[in-house]
Amino acid sequence: MLELTAEERAIAAGCQGDGAAMAMRIVAEAARLMGASRLIPVASAHIDGALYHGDSGTHFAEKLVRGGARVTVRASLNVGSLAPAGCAAIRLPPHEREMARRMMRAYEAMGCEPSWTCAPYQAGHRPARGTDVAWGESNAVVFCNSVLGARTNRYGDFLDIACAISGRAPDYGLHRTENRLATLLVDVGGLSRELREADVFYPVLGTILGRAAGDAVAVIDGLQGFTSEDRLKALGAAAASAGGVGLFHVAGVTPEAPDIDAALGGAPPRERIALTPADIAAALARLSxxxxxxxxxxxxxxxxxxxxxxxxxxxxxxxxxxxxxxxxxxxxxxxxxxxxxxxxxxxxxxxxxxxxxxxxxxxxxxxxxxxxxxxxxxxxxxxxxxxxxxxxxxxxxxxxxxxxxxxxxxxxxxxxxxx
Incomplete structure (x- = not known):
């Protein structure tokens, strides 16, 4: 049963304004639905909800602004539907273009950083290991959890900004240590060195990982000495797209996996997959x-x-x-x-x-x-x-x-x- 603190109850009741109250109530209701017993403070957020999908999203953001809502933690912004920094021409009809523009401005008005990137970790937003955060955008989430070692669930549109305003998130899922342990072992050690040191391999591996793991946590063995941040970025993005992956470990590489045993928490894996060249060829074919x-x-x-x-x-x-x-x-x-x-x-x-x-x-x-x-x-x-x-x-x-x-x-x- 969810228990709010006196401060959280007061914010939900409107002591800091209508916008903050709406945000706190959204976070609290999400926590109840997830079975969380409490809310936890977060150090930052990455907001995916500023991408225009319809007028309701713009009206939601503008209602928060009218209610005086401001983010209480650092909040970077994911990609929008327009390109104010120039370059490519966008073919949005006039009404959709205007609503997308209003939506982007509303999020900036709440104090979000106009970073407008799906890779905030490349733009200086890199929370410390063990820090609880509330990030949206699937690739950013998996990179944050896996490569940086910070802790976040896959926060969807509108819940992300509610977390940023309230400074809270539900205490469930990947915020909890026991849920960050791997249960699946993926062994790529039998693949050629040439393949493992090729950039083109990592999205293919990510596709396999996403299909095999779903939303389970996996540890990959056999990539020691082959990875770079860009390769891990590509791996995680493909895994999060092909499945529901929010966290993976790479033995000897990522911060919570100094070795396989640590990633698994000392328990044997529930499943072990040794990838073969045939597995890679099949996944490669599916991408085209x-x-x-x-x-x-x-x-x-x-x-x-x-x-x-x-x-x-x-x-x-x-x-x-x-x-x-x-x-x-x-x-x-x-x-x-x-x-x-x-x-x-x-x-x-x-x-x-x-x-x-x-x-x-x-x-x-x-x-x-x-x-x-x-x-x-x-x-x-x-x-x-x-x-x-x-x-x-x-x-x-x-x-x-x-x-x-x-x-x-x-x-x-x-x-x-x-x-």
């Missing part, structure tokens, strides 16, 4: 829905948003060449700013790169409307969502294949071994 065509109408990378290091790699692979088809580079304003300062943004745009900033091509209409169109991507998350959200079929490939295909204007494959 376009079939055997050589057609590529657009290339989109950056889901989650590209880091500066990934932009550096795109620039290196382009090697000064112009693109025959557009390459949509989705990233945050925290990455665009240094590119502009160095004069690199303009040069990349002149070569055919289209920067998509503050949003992405899968959540708002940016890609041209074309019959039978094919999108090439190196993102497991894009591969999962693009067919339904954009109408484009997908061809999955490495970053190098994406760049070479954009240069050639057709699908280009590089030699690689998946054995």
């Amino acid at each position: 829905t376009a079939g055997a065509t050589k057609r590529v109408d657009a290339v989109a990378i950056g889901s989650p948003h590209l880091s500066l290091a990934e932009i550096d790699e795109v620039e290196r692979l382009m090697a000064g060449r112009a693109l025959k088809i557009p390459l949509y580079a989705n990233t945050g304003r925290h990455v665009l700013a240094p590119l502009e300062a160095q004069g690199r943004r303009r040069a990349l745009e002149e070569a055919g790169v289209v920067f998509v900033v503050d949003t992405c091509v899968v959540v708002t209409p940016i890609l041209p409307e074309l019959a039978g169109a094919v999108l090439m991507t190196n993102s497991g998350k894009f591969a999962h969502y693009a067919p339904g959200n954009t109408g484009y079929a997908v061809t999955y490939g490495s970053l190098a294949e994406c760049v070479e295909s954009a240069v050639a204007g057709r699908l280009v494959r590089e030699p690689r071994s998946w054995s």
